[in-house]
Amino acid sequence: MITREKIGGIIGTAIFMILLFLILLFSVFTLSFPPEELEGIPVMFGTTEDAFGIVEPPITEITPAPSPEIPPYSPAEPLITQTTEPTIDVEAQREEERRRAQLEAERRAREEAERRRKEEEARKREINRQMSGLFGESSESRGNTEGEGTQGVSTGNATQGSPSGNGGIGSYDLGGRSLGSGGLIQPRYTVNDYGTVVVNITVDPAGNVIHTEIGRGTNTPSATLREEALRAARSTKFNAINSANNQQGTITYRFNLN
Structure with a gap:
């Protein structure tokens, strides 16, 4: 209750x-x-590792530098973009260097060939000039065909412009051995060139020339004169001797423009 x-x-x-x-x-x-x-909670970290005293230095407020203003994007301004990353192709650089070196070598070869051609033309002009003055004024002529000048051929060796001749004149040295019945075979003189060709020869006891080569004393670069001298030397026969040994000597051919 x-x-x-x-x-x-x-x-x-x-x-x-x-x-x-x-x-x-x-x-x-x-x-x-x-x-x-x-x-x-304020915490003082200080500004140096070591200090002494009881008076707190005034706090220097650090004012942050103002951030640069970024201009607003304008659609009319083109964007600067990089679509490809530049790389250095070492193999391509080496290939380019090899190509340049090859072009430089070809250029030097062409210049050298042109220089030699000009020297050859100058030498031929000088030969023609000397030949034209051998027999007096160039207005005089000699020959049995037509034209002016002195008629002749490159194979002649006469001093009066003969239209034929017996080629270059040679001499030999084979340690006292004599020539065979055919004598010293003369080379064919078919080019407008001159010079001396010395041929080293090896002769067997039977008098056959079994080896030939161009020797020291040769002063002509003409391949035709050299080949003709070698051919004539191989065709020359010497007297046979009673020996078992081969003999070495020389044949000298002098090609003169007359």
């Missing part, structure tokens, strides 16, 4: 709880924000 004392106790307890809740609501549960300048 509920008595008046119990009802009074319940009401008193309820009022006390309400008051306690109000007190807690406005005192304990009210958030208090600390002042802005006291936020965090």
